[in-house]
Amino acid sequence: MNAGPLVVARGLSKRFPDGTLALDGLDFDVLPGRVTGLVGPDGAGKTTLMRLIAGLLLPSEGSVRSCGFDTASDLPEIRAAVSYMPQRFGLYEDLTVxxxxxxxxxxRGVVGDERTATTQRLLDFTGLGPFTSRLAGKLSGGMKQKLGLACALIRTPRLLLLDEPSVGVDPISRRELWRLVYQLVDRGIAVVWSTAYLDEAERCTSVLTLDRGRLLYDGPPEELTARAIGRTVLVRGADRKRRVLAAALRLPEVVDGVIQGRAVRLVVRDGARPPSPPDLGAPDAEVIPTSPRFEDAFVDLLGGGPKGESPLSGGNRPAIPGADAVVEAVGLTKRFGSFTAARDITFRIGRGEIFGLLGPNGAGKSTTFKMLCGLLVPTEGTARVAGADLYRSGGQARARLGYMAQKFSLYGDLSARQNLEFFSGVYGLSGRRRREAIDRLVGAFELEPFLKVDAGRLPLGFKQRLALACAVLHDPPVLFLDEPTSGVDPLTRREFWSHINAMVERGVTVLVTTHFLDEAEYCDRIALVDKGRVIANGSPDDLKDAARSDSLPEPTLEDAFIGLVEAADAREQAA
Incomplete structure (x- = not known):
């Protein structure tokens, strides 16, 4: 086998007709038999680079060779040797598997006995054999990605390009996807994996880090992580972790901060001392060193995370009279014919609390979410939101609720301003109150340059900003967020959560679903749903404690998620 690089880029630049410089003078190699991670913020140039490697775009300057062929002149050879799985599901949802x-x-010209053997091998490889007659649009997120991978492998490539294949995929399916990919790597195939999940970058042999079209780092992920050694701490024992985080992000020595369960995780500047508990307004807290993660070093490499306070902070929402719990589900059950999608879902969420609803694809989260939004009527059970019965006083409940849907739910053919005006009207705002609400959120989310741009053409991070802005125009006491940061980069995710934390500190109650478990660390409590039922309920640290064992003394929330689901499945099979 040729051990030379399968991708060679020299002076690679790409400028689009509108003058945008997407890539600027990149030099790198991709070696066979390994996974090369491609990470960077939104707009860094990751997808453009993938398309250049695949020969779908031509360089403006420099060159890129894929599997020994020049992308500018050898397209037939490249298409025979390279497979590309695009960021968006590129299959036909009205066709079966x-x-x-x-x-x-x-x-790909695979016919006869070769087609029969290859198809069967891929069905076995991905576990899709039992689902060949199911429409692709009816598959779960994880199964869609497996089908996309199978289609990309219908002719075995030398180079496989995966553009954010795990977006919207639950942790169990993500691990399965990685297992499949490493089986390919063991056969000598080179894989380039673009990702917004930085824990995935740690699984790669090498990482290319892009920012604004420039290559900032090229090497093993552990070498970049090592740059943050001695600069990461946990703040434990603070009564108000969100206030501690806000205080930390105002300090010049702190370059990044996130909530991690009951603790606050901070990264300080090179050569700086960590802040003391009094600096953070938490004299009884404890500041202890902790090992760095790839994400810590990555955010530091980009210049740090968002600083300062959210413009949505300040003020205080009054309590809702007569409401012991702001959101309450009692015995919620939903059946579709003989299929029970949700079974006896029960929980209560208090004022100013972030409650996470987690589970595998197809577990019943979206069904539960829709029942709590009034979009589905339950077969059994009741729900109250902001003091109103959702099924007897639905209009009153929905008026007190802000909702950000899983998929981009705004009107793509309307401009950002037109979307804001439309939703403000839906929520009953008019006159001066309407103008002030729109102006306040345009400033808070820095939407001014995009007000005349159609929402469907906005960069992903600004689409999410606009969607959140539309959800909170009427200053609701309850906010429902269905996978709000799916696919966005870590910096945008931090900015997004700074706004959510600010609203929660004012007394807003938040229900959120997410597949990104580092994000779930922001939750005060979590309900873990599997096969339509709640199998665990507690704080992120409670769930991690439940998964702790001699073989796994320091489980991550992902470890806990997978362990608890597998244990529940085992109990069900044994019953």
Whole structure:
């Protein structure tokens, strides 16, 4: 086997007709038999680089060779050696699993006995054999990604390009996807994996880090992580962790901060001393050193996370009269024919609390979420939101609720301003109150340069900003967020959560679903749902404690998620 690089880029630049410089003078190699991670903020140039490597775009300057072929002149050879799985699900949702595989086999010229053998091998490889007659649009997020991978492998490539393949995929399916990819790597295939999840970057052999089209780092992830040794601490024992985080981000020596369960995780500047508890307004807290993560070093490499306070901070929402719990679900059950999607879902959420609803794809989270929003009527059970019965006084409940849907739910053909005006009208705002609400959120989310841009054409991070702005125009006491930061980069995610934390400190109650478990650390409590039922309920640290064992003394929340789901499945099979 040729041990030389499968991708060679020299002076690689790409400028688009509108003058945007997407990539600027990149030099790097990609070696066979390894996973090379591609990370960077939104707009860094990751997808553009993928398309250049695949020969779908031509360089403006410099060159890139894929599998020994020049992308500017050898496209037939590149298409035979390179497979590309795009960021968005590129399959046909109205075709079955088998029909999608057959279509891609036709496109790649795989026929006869070779097609039969290859299709069966890929169905076995991905575990999709029992689902060949299911429409692709009816698959779970994890199964869609497995089908996309199978279609990309219909002719075995030398180089596989995966553009954010795990976005919207639950932790169990993500681990399965990684297992499949490493089976390919063991056969000598080179994989380039673009990701917004930085824990995935730690699983790569090498990492390319981009920012604004420039290559900031090229090497093993552990070498970048080592740059943050001695600069990461946990603040434990603070009564108000969100206030501690806000105080820390005002300090010049702190370059990054996130909530990690009951603690606050901080990264300080090189050569700086960590802040003391009094500096953080928490004299009874404890500041202790902790090992750095790749994400700590990555954010530091980019110049640090967002600083200062959210413009949404300040003020205080009054308590809701007569409401012991701001959100309450009692015995919520939803059946579709003989299928029970949610079974006896029960929980209570207090004022100023962040409550996470987690679970595998297809576990019943979205069904529960829709029942609590009034979009689905339960077969059994009741729900109250902000003191109102959701099914007897639905209009009153929904008026007190802000909702940000899982998929971009705004109107793509309307401008950002038109979306804001439309939703303010839906929420009953008019006149001066309407103008002030729109102006306040345009400033808070820095939307001014994009007000005339159609929402469908906004960069992903600004789409999410606009969606959140529309959800909180009427200053609701309750906010429902369905996978609000799916696919966005760590810096945008931090900014997003700074706004949520600010609203929660004012007394807003938040219900959130997410597959990004580092993000779930922001929750005060979590309900873990599997096969339509709640299998665990507690703080992030409570769930990690439940998964702790001699073989896993310091479990992550992902470890706890997978361990608790597997244990519940084992109990069900044994019953």
């Amino acid at each position: 088998a029909e999608n595989l057959a279509l891609y086999a036709d496109l």
